Amino acid sequence: MVVVSADKKTDIDILRFTTVGSVDDGKSTLIGRMLYDSKGVFEDQLAAVAKTSSKKGFNGIDFSLLTDGLAAEREQGITIDVAYRYFSTPKRKFIIADTPGHEQYTRNMVTGASTAHLTIILLDARKGILDQSRRHALISSLLGIPNFIVAVNKMDLVDYSKEVFEKIVSDFKDLVSKLNFNLEQVKFIPISALNGHNVVYKYPCDQDGNSDEQMTWYQGPTILDVLETVDVQRSITHKPFRLPVQYVIRVDNGQYKDFRAFAGQVASGIVAVGDELVSLPSGARSRVKTISSFDGDQDLASAGQSIALQLEDEIDTSRGDMLVKPGQEPELKKEFKANICWMSEQSFELNKKYLLKHTSNKVKAIGTAIDFRLDINSYEKHSASSLKLNDIAQVSFKVLKPLALDHYSENHITGSFILIDEISNNTVAAGMVI
Amino acid sequence: MQTLEPTKLDHLRQLEAESIHIMREVVAEFKNPVMLYSVGKDSSVMVHLARKAFFPAPLPFPFMHIDTGYKFPEMYEFRDQFCASIGARLIVHRNETAIADNMNPFKYGTDKCCGALKTGALLSGIAKYGFDAAFGGARREEEKSRAKERVYSVRDEFGQWDPKNQRPELWNLYNSQINEGESIRVFPLSNWTEIDIWEYIKLENIPIVPIYYAVERDVVIRNGIIIPVSNEQEYLKPKEGEQVLKMKCRFRSLGCMPCTGAVPSEVTDLDGIIQEAKLARKSERENRVIDLGSDSSMEQKKKEGYF
Ligand SMILES: Nc1nc2c(ncn2[C@@H]2O[C@H](COP(=O)(O)OP(=O)(O)O)[C@@H](O)[C@H]2O)c(=O)[nH]1
Numbered sequence: 001m002v003v004v005s006a007d008k009k010t011d012i013d014i015l016r017f018t019t020v021g022s023v024d025d026g027k028s029t030l031i032g033r034m035l036y037d038s039k040g041v042f043e044d045q046l047a048a049v050a051k052t053s054s055k056k057g058f059n060g061i062d063f064s065l066l067t068d069g070l071a072a073e074r075e076q077g078i079t080i081d082v083a084y085r086y087f088s089t090p091k092r093k094f095i096i097a098d099t100p101g102h103e104q105y106t107r108n109m110v111t112g113a114s115t116a117h118l119t120i121i122l123l124d125a126r127k128g129i130l131d132q133s134r135r136h137a138l139i140s141s142l143l144g145i146p147n148f149i150v151a152v153n154k155m156d157l158v159d160y161s162k163e164v165f166e167k168i169v170s171d172f173k174d175l176v177s178k179l180n181f182n183l184e185q186v187k188f189i190p191i192s193a194l195n196g197h198n199v200v201y202k203y204p205c206d207q208d209g210n211s212d213e214q215m216t217w218y219q220g221p222t223i224l225d226v227l228e229t230v231d232v233q234r235s236i237t238h239k240p241f242r243l244p245v246q247y248v249i250r251v252d253n254g255q256y257k258d259f260r261a262f263a264g265q266v267a268s269g270i271v272a273v274g275d276e277l278v279s280l281p282s283g284a285r286s287r288v289k290t291i292s293s294f295d296g297d298q299d300l301a302s303a304g305q306s307i308a309l310q311l312e313d314e315i316d317t318s319r320g321d322m323l324v325k326p327g328q329e330p331e332l333k334k335e336f337k338a339n340i341c342w343m344s345e346q347s348f349e350l351n352k353k354y355l356l357k358h359t360s361n362k363v364k365a366i367g368t369a370i371d372f373r374l375d376i377n378s379y380e381k382h383s384a385s386s387l388k389l390n391d392i393a394q395v396s397f398k399v400l401k402p403l404a405l406d407h408y409s410e411n412h413i414t415g416s417f418i419l420i421d422e423i424s425n426n427t428v429a430a431g432m433v434i
Numbered sequence: 435m436q437t438l439e440p441t442k443l444d445h446l447r448q449l450e451a452e453s454i455h456i457m458r459e460v461v462a463e464f465k466n467p468v469m470l471y472s473v474g475k476d477s478s479v480m481v482h483l484a485r486k487a488f489f490p491a492p493l494p495f496p497f498m499h500i501d502t503g504y505k506f507p508e509m510y511e512f513r514d515q516f517c518a519s520i521g522a523r524l525i526v527h528r529n530e531t532a533i534a535d536n537m538n539p540f541k542y543g544t545d546k547c548c549g550a551l552k553t554g555a556l557l558s559g560i561a562k563y564g565f566d567a568a569f570g571g572a573r574r575e576e577e578k579s580r581a582k583e584r585v586y587s588v589r590d591e592f593g594q595w596d597p598k599n600q601r602p603e604l605w606n607l608y609n610s611q612i613n614e615g616e617s618i619r620v621f622p623l624s625n626w627t628e629i630d631i632w633e634y635i636k637l638e639n640i641p642i643v644p645i646y647y648a649v650e651r652d653v654v655i656r657n658g659i660i661i662p663v664s665n666e667q668e669y670l671k672p673k674e675g676e677q678v679l680k681m682k683c684r685f686r687s688l689g690c691m692p693c694t695g696a697v698p699s700e701v702t703d704l705d706g707i708i709q710e711a712k713l714a715r716k717s718e719r720e721n722r723v724i725d726l727g728s729d730s731s732m733e734q735k736k737k738e739g740y741f
Contacts, residue, residue, distance in 0.1 A: 014445045081600065083581040084574045086627050093445040095625055107602050114604040237440035246458045251491045259490060265455040265606070270440045294489040302440040305447070306454035306487070319462050343602050357607050360462070418607045425611035427601045 012088070015232055018097045018112040020140070021122030022132040026153040030122060030193040030223075031085060031098055037200035038087050038224070082112045091228040106376075106390035107343035109139055110430050114416070117232040118147040120223065125158045125190070128168050129175060135376045137172075141179040142339055142392065142432065144409055147230050148186040149223060156192040160214045165190040178379050187226050190218055200224045236303045240328035241269030241277075242406070242414050244359035245321045249308055261292055261308035262317055264360065267413035269325075271309070272300045278326050279317040280404040285326065286311040320361040322404040322414070330414060332402040337371065337434050339408075341392050344421065344428035348387035348395075354428070358403050358417040365419065369396040394434070408432035446634050453480075453622040454487040455606060456585055457569070460620050461487075461494050463610035464567040467620075470556070471497035471517075471524070473509045474688040475642055476571030476623055478516075479631050482640045483622065484569075485520065496523035498559055498568075502551035503533050504669075504690035512643045527559035538669060539692050551690075557593040560617060569620050575627045585624050591615040628686075629711045636704040646707060648684040648699040655679070659695035667691075686714075 021027040085096040097112030113119060119140045123133060140148065150172055158164045169188045176183070189198050195212065196204030202222055203211040221229075243264045251259040271277070275288045289310040291298040301307040309323070317323070324330065342348045348367065356365035371394040372381035387393055408415035419429035443451065460467055469484060471477050484493055499513060517524040529537075532550040539547040560568060574581045584603045589595060601609055612618060623631075635642060651662045654676040660683055663672045669692055672678050683696035701707055 011442075012445045013443065014448050081582050081597070083578075084625070085581065086575045086625070088627070088629070093627075093630070111602040111604055115606075246455070247462045249488060249491050256490050263458055263487070265451055292489070294486040300441065302443070304443050304451055305441065306451040306458070308489070355611065357609065359607075360459070412605065416605045416607065418604055418609065420609055420611050422611075425609070425613060427604070427609045430602070430604045 012091065012093055013232065014093045014095060015118065015227060015230065016095045016097065016116050017118040017120060017227065018099055018109070018116045018145075019120045019122060020099060020109055020113075020136040021153075022124070022127075022130050025122045025124045025127075026193045027098070027122050030120070030151065030153065030191070030199065031096060033193050033196055033199050034096075034224070035085065035087055037196060037204075038089055082108045089224070089228060094227060106135065106139065106392075107341065107430075109136070110143065110341045110343070113140060113143040113145055114412075114430065116143075116145050118149065118227070118230055119145045120149045120151055123150065123152050123168055123172075125152050125154045125161075125164055125168065129171050131377050133172075134175060134379075137176050137179060137181070138374070138376050138379065138392070139341075141176070141181050142341075144412060144432070146185060146232075147226075148181075149226055150186060150188045151223060152188070152190045153193050155190045155197065155215065156195055160190070160192075160197075162215075162217045165218075187221065189220060189223055189226070190215055191223065198222045236268050237270055239268040239303070239411060240330075241271050241275075241323075241325045242267040242330070242411065243271065243307075243309070243323040244361070244414070245279075245317055245319055245323060246360045248318055259310070260314075261290075261310045262323060263306070263308040264323075265306045266301055266303050267359070268303045268411055269328075270300060270302045271307075271325075273297075276326055277309075277311070277323045278329060279315055280322045280324060280329065281332050281402050282316060282321070284315040284317070286313040286315050288312075320359075322359065324404070330404045330406045333405050334400075334402050335368075335396070335398050336403075336405055337394060337396050338417070338431040339392065339434060340387075340395050340419070340429045340431045342387040342389060342429050344424075344426055345389050346421065346424070346428070347389075348391075348429065350385070353422065355420040355422055356397075356399060356417050356431075357420060358405070359414060361403060363403065364400045365397050367395045368398050370394075371396060395431075397431075405433050407434060409434075446630060446637060449626055449630055450483060450486070450634070452606075452625065453483045456608070456620065456622040457484055457487045459608050459610070460567050460569070464618075466563070466565050467495045467567040467569065468525075468560070468563065468565040469493075469495055469497050469569040470571070471499050471513075471522075472571065472688075473499065473505070473513045473643060474571070475631055475635060475646065476573065476626075478640050478642050479626070479634055480569060480571045480623060481520070481522070482638060493520075493522055495569075496525055498525040498527055498563075498565075500552055500555045500559060501526050501528045502547075502555070502690050503528060504551070504692060506643075506645055506688065506691055506694075508643055508645050509688060512641075516641060525559070525563065527555055527562070529555040529558065539690075540669065544693055547693075553593075560593065565617060566612065567618050567620055569622060571623050572621050573623050573626050573628075573631075574621075583621060583624070585621055586610065587619040587621065588612060589617050589619060593617070629708065632704065632708045632711055636708065643688065645685050645688070647702045648682050650680055650682045651696065652678050653681045653683065653696060660697065661695055662691070686711075 019027050083098045085098055087094050099109045099112035121136050152165050152168050191198040197214055203213045205211050243266055245262045246264040249261045249263050273288050278285050289312045291301050292308050292310060350367045353364050353366055356363050370384045373384035373391055373393040374381060376392055406414040415433045417431040418427050421428045488494055529551050537547055537550045572580055584600050586608045653660050653662050654672050664670045681698060682700055684699045685696055701710055
């Protein structure tokens with residue numbers, strides 16, 4: 001909430017990130033600190049929290065109370081679900097998916113990570129890498145998050161020691177050497193969430209306004225510096241064009257004769273009037289006649305936009321189909337392999353029918369083989385015949401009708417799916433096509 | 435051939451695209467959706483996005499206004515004019531029994547009053563028309579328990595929310611499967627903040643109720659909240675011993691007259707509102723009498739079926 005002149009055209013975009021850490025590593029404190037120092041928290045919210053803090057016997061403000069939303073969590077003093085937080089600076093708007101670190105909540109972490117451009121992995125300087133950190137690194141890499149900050153917290157409790165920090169950095173590098181982590185995407189930052197070092201400010205001020213200079217040996221950016229500058233374009237507009245058709249808009253009145261437009265959000269690439277398109281799975285072809293909108297027709301649409309296309313010819317296309325450009329078609333597959341994270345108390349069974357939702361498509365699916373289950377601590381592959389809550393595995397699937405699939409590593413939207421249990425209606429798995 | 439540069443979307447266009455995507459999903463996957471239209475700024479934005487989502491077709495769902503009878507006269511006037519001007523089908527639904535029994539916040543307290551006139555009316559309205567999906571303009575930023583709300587929020591037959599049993603929501607894949615009798619609340623504005631809303635209203639020139647702008651009003655200070663008073667209605671009269679002041683003020687969020695406080699302000703245009711929102715040190719719900727009950731009062735209401 002920094003003052004920007006209201007009539008200035010913004011070129012602020014959105015960065016979505018998650019924070020993960022083990023219990024007590026200081027995740028809530030870090031988020032509270034970021035919200036507080038960037039003025040993303042209001043006085044009345046702070047007042048409510050200050051009241052509760054003093055009830056719990058805290059001096060000053062317990063920042064973690066700002067982020068623990070549900071009464072049950074406040075009572076038990078733990079975070080049990082994904083919560084979303086918002087703040088902005090003159091450079092960016094930020095959406096934080098705040099997810100808990102306990103093992104039983106891996107599914108929440110997967111949920112938060114699924115839309116993230118960046119993950120902050122939090123470590124306690126006194127403890128270094130824990131079992132949970134291994135898990136967090138694995139899940140982040142599985143979900144293809146493109147950027148990381150490894151924040152080594154509570155540096156104040158280890159005398160702001162450079163040696164401690166460097167040891168943890170090298171341990172982390174060893175750990176992820178087994179994963180396909182690009183270390184160039186990782187920034188290591190020593191912080192004190194409690195005192196504020198290297199979060200928003202390099203040297204936070206104490207109550208008397210004196211800046212508290214610690215860790216002068218660290219020359220790198222603060223957490224906020226990284227958040228504000230990391231590139232999130234992910235070159236999604238330079239990938240092949242994909243438009244999953246969500247809905248067909250039809251009008252036939254005085255003004256619009258036989259109007260029929262295919263509506264959806266462009267998953268990747270760009271499309272222009274006149275472009276030839278192929279509808280999958282049918283293979284029917286036509287050209288873009290208009291890209292129509294409330295604000296008038298456009299010549300071009302890009303990844304991320306929700307649009308409606310009219311085509312030159314009457315081709316048979318409807319919800320669940322995908323419009324793409326000829327020569328750039330994704331493969332149509334009835335059998336494929338995917339990494340999945342199982343999210344239900346009821347175990348995953350082979351040859352049982354599930355409903356699979358991929359883009360705007362819902363089809364019946366069965367798992368035909370569990371290729372392996374991944375031990376999320378040792379990263380070893382094990383054989384398995386069923387999967388339990390929070391298991392991660394590679395599974396072979398068969399679906400009833402062909403799907404236009406991309407590899408998840410190529411396209412997070414056209415390469416991801418969920419599984420739904422037909423009895424409970426619950427979302428039971430997150431899937432990433434390989 | 436000309437080379438075309440991809441459009442870089444700023445935060446408002448990113449939010450717009452996400453909201454439109456959500457609305458189209460719901461309309462494609464549910465039989466009988468409705469938009470809960472509450473006349474305020476968030477509803478104004480939500481309606482605008484819906485018009486974009488289905489353009490040039492007419493809106494594929496009706497609006498339902500849950501009317502407590504205590505709304506500001508300017509809100510009723512705006513509602514009727516606005517809905518007529520865009521050709522929306524408007525259902526006004528009220529808990530007539532409770533209104534006939536003179537339900538009010540003074541005698542019964544805000545919890546009971548909201549329970550009957552808002553939650554009760556909402557649930558009976560959804561049941562009466564058989565709606566299976568209801569769009570609401572709530573935003574996660576507004577309140578702590580809303581921060582955990584999904585975009586698709588499944589409600590049981592009694593409209594209740596079970597915060598511990600929410601479905602995971604991944605990527606932009608929403609799970610629309612529900613059982614007979616269940617319904618969902620959908621929050622297409624989940625990721626918008628108050629400032630986003632105002633910036634978008636300005637960018638898109640969206641009509642809003644005029645009481646968001648400051649005028650001089652007769653007010654009293656009641657429990658630290660600035661409450662407008664008038665002699666027109668019995669319940670708007672100042673109470674014994676209350677001193678009536680003239681104050682230039684406006685509303686940051688709109689609710690029922692007895693329970694909505696004003697904020698002192700000189701602002702008469704959108705730039706001013708945006709500037710105030712950016713400088714605000716208090717959340718926009720600071721002036722809602724209903725939320726101040728306790729730290730968990732919103733969560734409790736939501737569990738009971740409130741949106
Ligand atoms: N000394 C010190 N304590 C911290 C720091 N960050 C967090 N803490 C404390 O560590 C405890 C756990 O922090 P919390 O944010 O609740 O952890 P979470 O479980 O990861 O959300 C609290 O008592 C915090 O005050 C830090 O940088 N330095």
